[in-house]
Amino acid sequence: MALNYRDFIHPEDEIAIQRLDSVIGFKTITKLVMNLIKEQRVRSECLTEMIRLSPTQLPKIYNLLPPICQKFGITVPEFYLQSGDCNAYTYGDDQNAIIVIKSGLLNQLKDEKAISAVLAHECGHIFCRHTFYKTVANYIANSANLLPLGQVALGPIQLALAYWSRRSELSADRAALIYSGDSESVIRYLIVFAGGSAAITKYVNMEEFAAQAELAQKIHSGILQKSLDISTNIIQRSHPFPSERVYEILKWEKSEQYQRLRAVLNDQPFEKSCQHCNQTIQIQAKFCRFCGQPQS
Numbered sequence: 001m002a003l004n005y006r007d008f009i010h011p012e013d014e015i016a017i018q019r020l021d022s023v024i025g026f027k028t029i030t031k032l033v034m035n036l037i038k039e040q041r042v043r044s045e046c047l048t049e050m051i052r053l054s055p056t057q058l059p060k061i062y063n064l065l066p067p068i069c070q071k072f073g074i075t076v077p078e079f080y081l082q083s084g085d086c087n088a089y090t091y092g093d094d095q096n097a098i099i100v101i102k103s104g105l106l107n108q109l110k111d112e113k114a115i116s117a118v119l120a121h122e123c124g125h126i127f128c129r130h131t132f133y134k135t136v137a138n139y140i141a142n143s144a145n146l147l148p149l150g151q152v153a154l155g156p157i158q159l160a161l162a163y164w165s166r167r168s169e170l171s172a173d174r175a176a177l178i179y180s181g182d183s184e185s186v187i188r189y190l191i192v193f194a195g196g197s198a199a200i201t202k203y204v205n206m207e208e209f210a211a212q213a214e215l216a217q218k219i220h221s222g223i224l225q226k227s228l229d230i231s232t233n234i235i236q237r238s239h240p241f242p243s244e245r246v247y248e249i250l251k252w253e254k255s256e257q258y259q260r261l262r263a264v265l266n267d268q269p270f271e272k273s274c275q276h277c278n279q280t281i282q283i284q285a286k287f288c289r290f291c292g293q294p295q296s
């Protein structure tokens, strides 16, 4: 089955991206950035500053990417290694996206499955056509401070983009889960974002961290309900907090939408008939939700 971004896009991502179009000045800004990031310019930046990976250039890293692209049905984008902190990103426009992985991330993660999950997250951004808006968000965040009155002029656009950018991460994490097949590899990279190098965080108790994420989410949404939280700590962030991402991915992993998608992608049945009342129930159900009888 060919995947469609609608199979997994986070609903808040979809709403936020629609709202962007109605922000005054957004279309003008995107045109401006589109001219600035012309394909040649993006490529020359990467080619001069970074190492382009290929089947013959650091193949151990490069070879992780093509199978992910195959799963999502996208062409393999240019893939670069850049010196720097624990991070990876896609850059450019939607048709010519580039993936960059930073050395800090490889150093800190070390685990191939978790690195693949990060690359699947980046491919998720490409698949959902996030790349161009992510580039615009990044560009504005970096240049608003440089322009006279830039903060004031770009303020509403910057905040709307930063909000969407945080929501888009949740869709990309879902892509990482679809590729990895289990949430462990996704949580593994989120734990590194939260607590640092795998040399230290490898032994983190995953269940306890998941429970922490749930508690953090409860408190966090309580605060948001009581007061519109406009602290710059949140509204200018490009990414949600790791705990929110862990909470969201675990919730989605249990959802019917994901279970159905996983079954379809693996050519497995998703539903069966109850052995007692013949109603259609989920294949994994231990009890029938109609007659309550146990299933063997």
Ligand SMILES: [Zn+2]
Pocket (backbone or CB within 6 Å): 121, 122, 125, 169, 172
């Ligand atoms: Zn991302």
Ligand SMILES: [Zn+2]
Pocket (backbone or CB within 6 Å): 274, 275, 276, 277, 278, 279, 288, 289, 290, 291, 292, 293
């Ligand atoms: Zn039944």
